[in-house]
Amino acid sequence: MRPGPSIRFRLVVGIVLVLAVGGVAVALAALAYGRSAAQQSYDRLLVGAARQIARAISLRDGEVVVDLPVSAFELLSLAPRDRVVYGVFDETGRLITGYGSIAPPADGSAFFNGSFAGEPARFAHVTRPFAERAFTGSVSVVIGQTMQARRELARQITRNALIAVAIIGAVMAALAMLAVRAALRPLHRIERDFAARSSKDLTPVDLDVPQEISSLVRALNRFIARIDRQLQIMHRLIGDAAHQLRTPIAALRAQAELAADETDPERQRRIVGRIHERSKNLSRLADQLLSHALIIHRADSVDLQEIDLRRVATEAVAEADQWLDEAHLALRLDLPEAPMPCPGDELSLIEACKNLINNALGHGRPPITLRVRAENGMALLAVHDCGEGFPEEMWADAGSRFASSAGVSSRSAGLGLAIVSAVARAHRGELRIRRPAEGGFEVAIALPAGRESRP
Numbered sequence: 001m002r003p004g005p006s007i008r009f010r011l012v013v014g015i016v017l018v019l020a021v022g023g024v025a026v027a028l029a030a031l032a033y034g035r036s037a038a039q040q041s042y043d044r045l046l047v048g049a050a051r052q053i054a055r056a057i058s059l060r061d062g063e064v065v066v067d068l069p070v071s072a073f074e075l076l077s078l079a080p081r082d083r084v085v086y087g088v089f090d091e092t093g094r095l096i097t098g099y100g101s102i103a104p105p106a107d108g109s110a111f112f113n114g115s116f117a118g119e120p121a122r123f124a125h126v127t128r129p130f131a132e133r134a135f136t137g138s139v140s141v142v143i144g145q146t147m148q149a150r151r152e153l154a155r156q157i158t159r160n161a162l163i164a165v166a167i168i169g170a171v172m173a174a175l176a177m178l179a180v181r182a183a184l185r186p187l188h189r190i191e192r193d194f195a196a197r198s199s200k201d202l203t204p205v206d207l208d209v210p211q212e213i214s215s216l217v218r219a220l221n222r223f224i225a226r227i228d229r230q231l232q233i234m235h236r237l238i239g240d241a242a243h244q245l246r247t248p249i250a251a252l253r254a255q256a257e258l259a260a261d262e263t264d265p266e267r268q269r270r271i272v273g274r275i276h277e278r279s280k281n282l283s284r285l286a287d288q289l290l291s292h293a294l295i296i297h298r299a300d301s302v303d304l305q306e307i308d309l310r311r312v313a314t315e316a317v318a319e320a321d322q323w324l325d326e327a328h329l330a331l332r333l334d335l336p337e338a339p340m341p342c343p344g345d346e347l348s349l350i351e352a353c354k355n356l357i358n359n360a361l362g363h364g365r366p367p368i369t370l371r372v373r374a375e376n377g378m379a380l381l382a383v384h385d386c387g388e389g390f391p392e393e394m395w396a397d398a399g400s401r402f403a404s405s406a407g408v409s410s411r412s413a414g415l416g417l418a419i420v421s422a423v424a425r426a427h428r429g430e431l432r433i434r435r436p437a438e439g440g441f442e443v444a445i446a447l448p449a450g451r452e453s454r455p
Contacts, residue, residue, distance in 0.1 A: 007187070008180055015176045019169050026165045027158070034157030038150045039122075043111055045075050046124035050143045053086065054128040059135050064090060066097050072143075079149030085116045086144070091137035104140040119146045186213050202228040236293070245289075248282045288416065291355075295348050295422050302345045304427065309340040309349070309372045309379055309447075316353030317370060331357065334371040342379045342447050344427050349381065349445070352423035355416040356383040356443055363387070364441060374449055378429070382444030389441030395433045398443075420445060 005013075052072040058065050066088050076084050087098030105112050105125055112123050123144035130137060186209040193205060204221040255275045262268040317333055353370065360368045364385030371382045390398070398417045420443070421431045429447035436442055 008184060011180045012177065015173065015180075019173060023165060023169055027162055030158045030161035030165070031154070034154035034161070035150075037157055038153035041153065042079070042122065042145065042150050043124065045078065046122065046143055046145060047110070047126065049073065049075050050086075050124045050126040050141045053088065053143065054126045054139070054141045057088065057128055057139050057141075059130060059132060062135050064088070064096050064135065064139055068097075076143075076145055079145065081148050082146040083116060083119070083121075084143070084145050085121070087142045089140045089142070091139070096139070098142075102142055102144060104142050114144065116144055116146060121146050122150070183210075186210055190217070202231070234293075245282070245285065248278060248285065252278045252282060288355075288419070291351055291419055295351060295419055295426070302348075304343040304345060306341050307344050307346050307349070309342050309344075309381055310335045312344075312346060312349045312353060313370050313372050313381060315346075316350045316357065319350065320354055320357045332367055332369040334369050334373075336372060336374075340372050340374065340379050340449070342427075342449055344447060348423045348426065352420045352445055353381055353383070355419045356381070356445075359383070359416040359420075359443065360385040360387075364389070375446070377449055378446045379449040380432070380444045380446050382432075382442050384436065384440055384442040386440045389433070389435065398431065398433060417443065 049072040052069050052075075053066070056067045056069045056072075058067070073084060076082070085099045085102055087100070087102045087104075088096040089104050090096060093103065101116070102114070102123065105123075108125070108127075110125055112125070114121050114123055121144045123142055126141045127138045128141070130139065186207070189207055190205060190209070190213075193207060202224050204224060205217050207217070209217055252275060255271055255278065259268055259271040259275060262271060313333060313335060317331060320331065357368065357370065360383045364387035367386065369384045371380070371384060373380050373382070398421070417431065424431050424445045424447070427445075427447050429445060432444045432446050434442050434444075
């Protein structure tokens with residue numbers, strides 16, 4: 001596993017990118033606001049000065065007379081580095097006083113941009129109407145100012161806004177780092193919990209974690225549980241092998257030693273016969289132990305698929321026929337005509353059926369019938385024989401390992417029904433034992449039926 005960038009690094013990078021994009025957006029907004037604010041501020045000065053000049057216009061003997069007020073230019077002196085230009089025009093556009101390089105706008109706009117002495121300038125336009133006997137019409141006042149002070153004010157507003165944004169961004173970044181550290185603290189608690197565990201500790205993680213991490217913790221606990229089950233299978237197999245195989249192996253060895261030392265051919269043949277019988281029992285015991293471990297392992301590692309229980313029964317009988325002797329030829333199949341679908345693992349179910357058949361062959365009476373049927377929304381794989389079966393008080397313990405009701409004897413480890421019970425639990429079903437009304441004894445696996453087999 002190659003470790004990638006940490007979650008903290010990714011969160012920090014994401015936050016920095018967000019703040020950077022936000023800072024650029026705020027900078028552009030501050031620049032636009034600074035220009036607009038500077039424009040509005042100096043436009044008010046311009047229009048104020050223009051109105052003062054307009055109020056100073058009077059008529060004398062029918063002629064327009066302009067007495068320029070000093071206060072009008074005092075307002076514009078707030079921008080000492082800017083140059084000021086003005087002009088007063090009659091309604092025909094004739095210059096009355098001022099600079100002839102400027103003129104009123106043709107569309108009568110209150111403000112317009114232009115140039116003066118090679119520099120960009122901003123102009124304000126104000127009109128004053130007259131309606132007297134000697135003069136009737138409007139007088140236009142145009143006053144302009146270069147734009148150095150405007151640009152400086154816009155830069156100052158933008159700079160101050162960016163300084164404020166930078167300070168706020170730094171504070172937000174620091175708070176975001178603290179928030180990231182606090183948000184990642186549950187992960188550090190999980191890390192410390194695992195670091196402090198011994199290699200044998202497979203208990204679930206039991207920590208208070210946020211909701212976003214709880215699903216991860218649940219998945220982790222499920223994974224730990226699967227590992228724990230696998231280890232239990234291994235320990236159980238080792239324990240069962242040590243407990244169940246030691247005695248028959250020792251007996252087999254003792255019989256072999258007796259056969260080696262025996263000089264009487266007849267007695268030696270009998271000892272060899274017992275060795276052969278014990279070898280078969282030992283082989284059957286090893287098969288049961290390995291089968292039980294395999295079933296438990298497949299319950300955690302194999303996904304259930306839709307299968308037809310009729311096929312399971314047919315395959316189980318076909319495999320059972322390979323080790324049936326002449327005394328057990330009365331093995332029957334009772335299958336429905338319609339498919340019996342069920343979600344399951346075919347290999348596990350076939351193994352369970354073989355154990356049911358083997359249990360009936362060893363402890364029941366022929367004829368033995370393997371049946372597939374639907375019952376109360378469940379699909380059943382049942383083995384019926386004509387014997388009495390074991391007592392009813394032992395039924396509850398029948399699925400336990402090495403239970404006496406499961407057939408523990410010198411020829412069996414009592415794992416047959418334990419395997420069947422494990423398969424049923426792995427398929428969300430159950431082991432059912434009963435004495436049918438027609439007589440005999442029946443052991444069945446009841447499984448959730450597929451849609452087609454439900455009534």
